[in-house]
Amino acid sequence: MESLHFEEGAQQQEASNNTDSKRGGWVTFPFIIGSHISLTLVAGGWASNLLVYLITEYNIKSIAATKIFNIAFGCNFLFPIAAAIISDSFSGSFPVVSIFAFVSLLGMIMFTLTAVIHSLRPPQCVIGSYPCETPSNFQYAVIYMTLLLASLGVGGTRFTIATMGAEQFDKANDQGIFFNWYYLTLYIANAISFSAIVYIQDNVSWGLGFGICAIANVIGLAVFIMGKKFYCQVKSKGSPFTSIARVMVAAIRKRNILRSFGSHNYYFGTTEALKMEDDASMKSLRFLNRAALITEDDKQLDGYYARSWRLCTMEEVEALKTLIKLIPLWSTGIFLSISIGISSSLITLQALTLNRHIGPHFKFPAGSFLLFNFLATAISIFIVDRFFTPMWRNLTHRPLTPVQRIGIGHVINILSLVGYALIEIRRLHVVRTHSHTNQPSLVVPMSAFWLVVPLAIVGIGEGFHLPGSVALYYQEFPISLKSMSTAMISLLLAIGFFLSSAIIDLVKRTTVWLPDDINVGRVDNVYWMLTVIGVVNFGYYIICAKLFKYQNIEEHDGDSRSAL
Structure with a gap:
């Protein structure tokens, strides 16, 4: 793959460094990418299976657990904005990554302690049996502090380390090669977390799974600090x-x-x-x-x-005017984030009630199902860039604009919600057909792998609208605000996950759709509600897109400045 020619880029940079004694360059690559892989493994190791951990080990009821899950994920996307402000305004990237990598380590130590010290969590309770002892105030305080430390660790490192990596290179080509490796290793590390780490947590020991993450955190922090003498540290330039x-x-x-x-x-x-x-x-x-x-x-x-x-x-x-003009179009992405937040938590609850066996001995972890969404996103990004975009240009004789790409993502996201609803209707039908007792949380004799279909559709939609959003904001933001362009995506996801928690709470309070045992609820109605809102939101998006005018017209072919 041409973009992954690390050796070629390294040789070019090495030749350049022979005549330039300044810090930075490809010598920093192993330290930054090595720490990035370790810290991404850590983040995925606790976040991917958090919902299952809260339900099975803390006896927190399913809907309450989803709200905690969504708030934690919202913090994961909100804290990077604070880290970027601190880095730009005061300290630079190196101190921020170092401090928050240590904070992440504290969080993983706390996670490990909650898993191995029984007094830090309530007595274990089999799902479906009543009554289950709920966590005490002290136990809630411990898990909340653990989540805070872990979320701070993710927020302060993931995007800041990407910025620091790009700062090591002067040439745009070298920066492009670095970002390709950054995202490739991000996918690889997350795939390991969502599969291997989750499997260890579910089938071997939660303590061992979190312990492996803590060790990876130590390695990542050590590798990052070891490269200090090689880094080019850019001074803060003001927020x-x-x-x-x-x-x-x-x-x-x-x-x-x-x-x-x-x-x-x-x-x-x-x-x-x-x-x-x-x-x-x-x-x-x-x-x-x-x-x-x-x-x-x-x-x-x-x-x-x-x-x-x-x-x-x-x-x-x-x-500032440019930023204000982008806000309406940006705001249409809030619902996309809400639907992703709600479905990513409900999908785990659904998977817990379905048959997850592959063969007679292997049981696929419920927390690993989001891996299919992740893989679909990665594959679709590759296909869109390599095949769909050139085909679009050949057929229409125009480039696929970021606004059009985002719009396609909106439509695909609506289709995924319809898919979720139809599968849930089928699941509830099987529940009613096979439920002959009043036993709650019946394991439904239906394959959980039906959920892969809508998960893959969501991933395809993300493959359109996430890169499209990044391209739009980076292209349209003025030079003085370029550092905010990626933060806008992070802010969208943060707002979406926070609001998804509020919506779940509202639905639970006002309807009977989301009881703690979803087998007696109507999760399908939740998906239909999201579908209707999604259609309305898409209409709002069309209006905003028609009113939006590209400022950087040189980025587009043709004379029209219209977004569509």
């Missing part, structure tokens, strides 16, 4: 959020200035006014232009003007 806040504050402070001005009255800083005089974007959201309006009060003691909380450059103003 882009500060620039956004300054524009808003400056515009509000000058809100009473009503008369119109020409472009010569605005502060452009190092940007030439001629480049922006005819820019149509200056005519939109004019209120924000006030932040760059020059007044006598903005003059410094030396007689010059400078950026402050009263005066911003037009470049900063336009950056």
Whole structure:
């Protein structure tokens, strides 16, 4: 695979380093990727099987466990944003990764202790038997602290280490090779976690499974620190959020200035006014232009003007405008994240009630079913990039735009929800057919591998909309806010998982669809509800897409700036 020619890239970088004594380059690659593999293995090792652990070892009822599961995953995607702000504004990448890798280790030690020390969890209870002793306040506090440490560890390392890896290279080609290896190893490490680690936890020992993750964490932290003398450490350059806040504050402070001005009255800083005089974007959201309006009060003691909380450059103003124009289109992805969050937790509950045997002796872990979604996403990304996109160009004589790619993902996601609902209808039919007793949590004589079909469809949808979203935000965000582009995806997933927990709680309170024993509930109605909302959300997406105009028109063929 051309993009994975590590040896070739390494040789090129080595030749370059012979004449350049600065740090960084391919010598840092083994340390960064080695620690990345270990820390990804750790994250998948506790997150992939968390729902099963809470239900089987902590006797937490299924729906309550799904809410904890979704909140934990929401934190996994929210904390990277905080880590990026800290890294950009204060410390740089190396201290952030080092500290949070250690925090991750504390979390894995806590997980291991909860698994081996019986007093840290309630007495084990067979699923379906009543009554089961619930965790005490102390035991809840321990598991919540464990989840907090583990989530902080994931949030502070996963994306920050990718940024640090890219910082080691000056050439875009070398950065591209690094990112290909980063994502390849991300998939490989997650595949190991979702299969081997989960199998050990389910069939050998939870303590051993978490213990292996703790050892991997130690290795990852040690490997990362060992490379310190080779790293090129980029100094913090300030948070882009500060620039956004300054524009808003400056515009509000000058809100009473009503008369119109020409472009010569605005502060452009190092940007030439001629480049922006005819820019149509200056005519939109004019209120924000006030932040760059020059007044006598903005003059410094030396007689010059400078950026402050009263005066911003037009470049900063336009950056905020771009962000505001992207928000409606971005907001349509919230429901996608909600549906993924709800289905990823309910799918595990469904798998626990179904026949998971492969042959007479092997029982497929319920927590490993999300592996099929993961594999489908990886395969579909490859197929879309290598086959679907060129075919689209040949048929339409136009490139597949990011907005179109996201839209296809919306449609496929709706189809997956229909698939989930139909399989659940079949599962409930089998439950009613074979249930002759009032025994709760009946194991349904139906293969759990029917769930692979909608999981694969979801993965195909993610193969369209996730890369499309990354491409759109990275392409459209102004240079000063490029570091926020990937954070927008992380924020989407965080909001989605948090809201999915709230929606599950609302459905449980207002309907009978989600009892603790889903065999007597109507999970299919939950999926139908999500399907209807998904259709409405897709209509909203179409409206937003038609109204959206690409700013970086040079990225697209043709003269039209329309997103569709």
